[in-house]
Amino acid sequence: MARHQRRPLKRTVRNNLVGWSMLSLWLIGFLVFTLYPIFMSFYYSLANVVLSGSGIQVTYQGLANYRAAFSTAAGFSFMESVVDFAIEIVIKVPIITVFAIIIAVLLNMDIKLRGFFRAIYFLPVIIASGPVITQLASQGATTIPLVEQMGILAFINETFTPTLARPLADVFEQLITILWFSGVQILLFIAALQKIDRSTYEAAMIDGAGPWESFWKITLPALRSMILVSVVFTIINLATFSENPAIRHIKNNMFALDTGFGFSSAIAWIYFLALAVILGVSVGLISVFTREKVRRP
């Protein structure tokens, strides 16, 4: 007997139909607002883009924009900002990560007013926009008064060579705003800390481990994967912060007379390449240092 009964679609087919129908909104967006612009951006970077009244004219010209990035004044000043950004990452990421871990450990302890303290330490994430930080910094509100009073800046300028002294002095001058970038990371670390079983600490204590040993042997290893997440988040966060000089170059060159969309696209890709290298090296370093040490019998 032929089966005339209407059978439901096969499970996998139905899954795909329903699943992709729900993914379609994202897919359209990805194609229109991300993939297409990515291709066009790459194309612009290889072209001479001229804005005119009727629209834009794009003529392919090979690697000229990339060459210009390494040989013109605008290019040099961009490259300088990329190097500054790399130095900034090297200095700020460890500060932010260590600070976030310390605060997370403190806030995870059994203390009073824990909710209040957490709220305080997260507050900067809510308000730290580019213009707000710029205003605060320009009025001198982001420098700890003690830094100037104690002559730390003068000391740094006298002891180190200018290339090293400038970034170091910057760190002390902007210490507060640097720390302001650690709000989300603190929460990430607290979440990881809460997954540690309290009995692990008790067992270690019975075996004679103090708080210090417990921190290095239990707490820190438990944070291993979160350190990676936190560092990647920190780097991306700093890389896309609106007052970052490198990305300001990209925008400023868009409407500059001597450069334009083509050149801007090229330096945007160079910036991404630099960012990818920074991310790759950071992730590599962290995985090497936090690798689980295998004990040989």
Added chain:
Amino acid sequence: MKPDLKGRLKKLLLGRTLPEGLLGRLAIYALLVIIGFVYMFPIIKMFAYSLKDLADLVNPVVEWIPTKLYLENYRTSLIVLDYGNTLLFSLSVTLVPALLQTITTSITGYALAKFKVWGKRVVFILILLTYLLPQQVYMIPKFVLFDRFGILESAWSIIFPATFGQGLSSAIFILIFYQFFRMQPQALDESAEIDGANPYQIFLRIGVPLAAPAYLTAFLFSFVWYWNETYISSLFLGTNVYTLQLKLLNFQSQFNLAVGLSQSVVNEAIRYAATMLIILPVLVVYVIMQKWFVEGIDRTGVTGE
């Protein structure tokens, strides 16, 4: 007897664990308060200075507490920022995209969590890529595209990408929802299916209500991040329409426009007052919803199991 007393004293002061002992406890509170004060220093200073009049500003004795309650700085800032109108526009490029982005990323996250679709791995890789690839890299063609659509200098240039899950940090929100929906028990969906519900009904009737905390957290974060974003928005919005943040960025010229060059100069008190007014809306939201921000990351399970 002696070692016992010593031991007890040691236990009282140092405790078995750090927060148990008196000394450890004191040290922790001291650290939290001192670092907390340093952390809050710019905000405290901003608030104190925003209430100072000229005499207080130049008076070296008056540091933290102004001699009188002086609100003129705020009045000036309200005028310079054209606060009411600018706030409305700011909300249209923050609240609206935040809401739409939350909806779209939740649907996307749900689809990835619940259905075994072809190309799921590819989609995940692409989503991660959109997180790692800064928008700055491909914003120029977007600018050209939006120019062709005729949506530059309008809120649509911010709202459209958000609607299609390509807004600010969309990737993070998709992953948050993915994690959250994945943790929902499959049995609920199955029982609803047996009762005859179709997949969309299951999503709307079971998935969404159970994910309310994730929705709230995603929406709040999205709102705050849109509020604080100025780089992309200033490119798309141009120099004719300003959000509050963009007015603050160009405060000097805005001041000259509103008050006129002949008037008094912008002193730091006025700038601080303006900055206070910029952070006020998000500050109010934070004070009310603080728990959802701080515990949200935990609750949504974004940290993975």
